[in-house]
Amino acid sequence: MEYVQGYYGYFSDMQTDIMIKIAKENFCTSINEQQDEMSMRKNQxxxxxxxxxxxxxxxxxxxxxxxxxxxxxxxxxxxxxxxxxxxxxxxxxxxxxxxxxxxxxxxxxxxxxxxxxxxxxxxxxxxxxxxxxxxxxxxxxxxxxxxxxxxxxxxxxxxxxxxxxxxxxxxxxxxxxxxxxxxxxxxxxxxxxxxxxxxSTQLEGETKALLARKLKVNTQDVKSVIVWGNIGRTTYIDLHRARVHRYENAVWCPADFSHSVMEVINDSEWIETEFQEAVHSHRTTLQQMAIRPIGLSLANAIYKVLQYWYFDSPPGEILSLGVISKGEFNIPAGLIFSMPVRFCGGKWVIQTDIEISKKTQRKLQYIVQELKMEESIDFSPITEMDMGNSLSSVAEHLPESIGEIVQEEDNAKEE
CATH class of the missing domain: 3.40.50.720 (NAD(P)-binding Rossmann-like Domain)
Structure with a gap:
C-alpha cells in the first residue's frame, strides 16, 4: 500500500488514485455550488x-x-x-x-x-x-x-x-x-x-457640433442650445441662452467661465438666417449620406436621455425634448412640442424660467399652427374630409418657413 504525506506533516494511508478522484469530485461540487449561488442571486x-x-x-x-x-x-x-x-x-x-x-x-x-x-x-x-x-x-x-x-x-x-x-x-x-x-x-x-x-436631443447635438466648428471649440464646450417646435419638420434653434466654454479670445478666463454664444458670434442676422438654414441642410445631408444609418449620434442621444431620466440632469444642464405642453410659453395645453427641460426625481420639468423674445414667441406660434394643422387630419376619413379645412388649404395661409415671419414683420413696419 502506498502512503501519501499530506499537508502539515500529516500522513494518509488512502491510495493516491482515490485521493485524486475525491479531489476532482470536491472541485466539481465547489463549481456547482458557485453556479447555484450565482443563479440564486440572479433570480433574486x-x-x-x-x-x-x-x-x-x-x-x-x-x-x-x-x-x-x-x-x-x-x-x-x-x-x-x-x-x-x-x-x-x-x-x-x-x-x-x-x-x-x-x-x-x-x-x-x-x-x-x-x-x-x-x-x-x-x-x-x-x-x-x-x-x-x-x-x-x-x-x-x-x-x-x-x-x-x-x-x-x-x-x-x-x-x-x-x-x-x-x-x-x-x-x-x-x-x-x-x-x-x-x-x-x-x-x-x-x-x-x-x-x-x-x-430632439439628437438635433440639439448636431447644432452644437456646427457651432463648435465655427467657434473652434469642442462640441461639449457648447451648452444650453434650445430646440423648439415640431421635430423632424419645423424647428427653431434658439441660441439666446447658449453658452460657450474654453473660447479663446484676448482676455484670459478660468476654465469654468463661459461666454454668450450670441455675443461671441455678434451677428444676429446670420444666426436667424444662414445658421438656421445650415442646421437643417446639415440634417438633410446626413440623411442622404451613408453615415446616417450608422446611428452613433442617435444611440448617444438615447443613452443621455435615459441616464438623466433615471438619475437626474447634471446641475444647470438643460436639454430639448418633445413633451406634452401644459400651457407653458403660450403653447396650447395638450400639444406635443419640443421645449427645454430638466430631469429631476425621475420626471422631466419644463424650464419656464427661460425668457423668450416676442420674435421667438411669434415663431413658436407659427409652429403651433403647423402642429394643429397636422393633428386635424385624424378626425375624419380622408375621403369625407372637408377639403376647405384640410392640411393643403390651411397651409396656403401659412408662410413657407419661419424665416418668412421676420420678412413679414419688416414689411409691416415699413407700411
Whole structure:
C-alpha cells in the first residue's frame, strides 16, 4: 500500500488514485455550488424589461451593449431585452439575437426577437421606438400622414394593453415625431402622458457640433442650445441662452467661465438666417449620406436621455425634448412640442424660467399652427374630409418657413 504525506506533516494511508478522484469530485461540487449561488442571486435580482421597436435600425446595435452593460441602470440590474422589428426579417433578427447572446453579458437575463405586433411590449419598463417612417412625398400629404397615424395609434393601443402602467417611452427619428407621439397617445389612453417623449436631443447635438466648428471649440464646450417646435419638420434653434466654454479670445478666463454664444458670434442676422438654414441642410445631408444609418449620434442621444431620466440632469444642464405642453410659453395645453427641460426625481420639468423674445414667441406660434394643422387630419376619413379645412388649404395661409415671419414683420413696419 502506498502512503501519501499530506499537508502539515500529516500522513494518509488512502491510495493516491482515490485521493485524486475525491479531489476532482470536491472541485466539481465547489463549481456547482458557485453556479447555484450565482443563479440564486440572479433570480433574486429585479429584472427590467426593455423593448426596442425598429431593432434592425443600426442605432440599435450600438445601443444594446450600453443598455446591458450596467452603465445606465447599475451593476445589479438584470435586463430582459426584447427586439422587435414589425415585418422584419426573422433571419436577421435571429442573427442579432445570437450576437447579443455571444456577448455573454452577466446582466443580460434573456433576449428575444419578434417581427409582428401580436403581443408586443409585454411587461415593458422601457420602450425605445426607432421605426422612423417618413411621409411619402409621392402621395397627397393627407394620405401619407394617415398611414403614419394608423400605425402609431396601433402601437399606442398595444403599449396600453401589454406594457406596465409606469412604462417610459422614447420615440426617435428624423420625421414628424410630434405627430407620431400625438397619435400614440390616442391609443395609450391609460399610460401617463408625461412618460412618452420625443427625442430632439439628437438635433440639439448636431447644432452644437456646427457651432463648435465655427467657434473652434469642442462640441461639449457648447451648452444650453434650445430646440423648439415640431421635430423632424419645423424647428427653431434658439441660441439666446447658449453658452460657450474654453473660447479663446484676448482676455484670459478660468476654465469654468463661459461666454454668450450670441455675443461671441455678434451677428444676429446670420444666426436667424444662414445658421438656421445650415442646421437643417446639415440634417438633410446626413440623411442622404451613408453615415446616417450608422446611428452613433442617435444611440448617444438615447443613452443621455435615459441616464438623466433615471438619475437626474447634471446641475444647470438643460436639454430639448418633445413633451406634452401644459400651457407653458403660450403653447396650447395638450400639444406635443419640443421645449427645454430638466430631469429631476425621475420626471422631466419644463424650464419656464427661460425668457423668450416676442420674435421667438411669434415663431413658436407659427409652429403651433403647423402642429394643429397636422393633428386635424385624424378626425375624419380622408375621403369625407372637408377639403376647405384640410392640411393643403390651411397651409396656403401659412408662410413657407419661419424665416418668412421676420420678412413679414419688416414689411409691416415699413407700411
Amino acid at each position: 435580482m429585479k429584472q427590467m424589461s426593455i423593448w426596442i421597436s425598429g431593432a434592425l435600425n443600426t442605432a440599435c446595435s450600438i445601443l444594446i451593449p450600453i443598455l446591458i452593460s450596467g452603465e445606465i441602470f447599475g451593476e445589479n440590474q438584470l435586463i430582459n431585452l426584447n427586439l422587435l422589428d414589425n415585418e422584419g426579417s426573422m433571419s436577421l433578427l435571429n442573427g442579432l439575437q445570437m450576437e447579443v447572446e455571444d456577448m455573454a453579458c452577466p446582466l443580460l437575463y434573456k433576449v428575444s426577437v419578434h417581427n409582428s405586433l401580436r403581443k408586443p411590449f409585454m411587461d415593458a419598463d422601457i420602450i425605445i421606438i426607432l421605426d422612423d417612417i417618413a411621409p411619402d412625398e409621392n402621395q397627397p400629404i393627407e394620405d401619407s400622414y394617415k398611414s403614419i397615424i394608423n400605425l402609431y395609434q396601433n402601437i399606442g393601443v398595444r403599449i396600453d394593453t401589454f406594457a406596465k402602467s409606469g412604462v417610459r417611452v422614447i420615440v426617435a427619428g428624423d420625421h414628424v415625431l410630434n405627430l407620431k407621439i400625438h397619435n400614440l397617445l390616442q391609443g395609450a389612453i391609460s399610460i401617463d402622458r408625461n412618460n412618452i417623449i420625443a427625442l
